[in-house]
Amino acid sequence: MSVSLYDAKYEELRSLLRSLRLEAGLTQAQLASALRVGQSYISKIERGENFLDVLLFASWCSACGVKAGSTLDKFLGT
Numbered sequence: 001m002s003v004s005l006y007d008a009k010y011e012e013l014r015s016l017l018r019s020l021r022l023e024a025g026l027t028q029a030q031l032a033s034a035l036r037v038g039q040s041y042i043s044k045i046e047r048g049e050n051f052l053d054v055l056l057f058a059s060w061c062s063a064c065g066v067k068a069g070s071t072l073d074k075f076l077g078t
Helices: 008-023 028-035 039-047 054-063 068-076
Strands: none
Touching: 008 039, 008 054, 008 068, 028 039, 028 054, 054 068
16 A cells, blocks of 8 residues: 555644644654654654654643653544
8 A cells, every 4th residue: 555645644643733733832852852862853753744753742741741552543533
């Protein structure tokens, strides 16, 4: 199965991740610092220029004060 960064589900995931960051009151730079990555990496994920792996997803959720499992359930609509 070929998956594109521009698939509608990836757009939905990026929107959810950005919302989590904003609701947590974090800038891209603050989140990047918490995740030990560069701010540009966060920006590229949010803009759809980079994929997000499951470990970074879990860390992103944790840095935003939410549980990764609950966030994944919300994303999947379960």
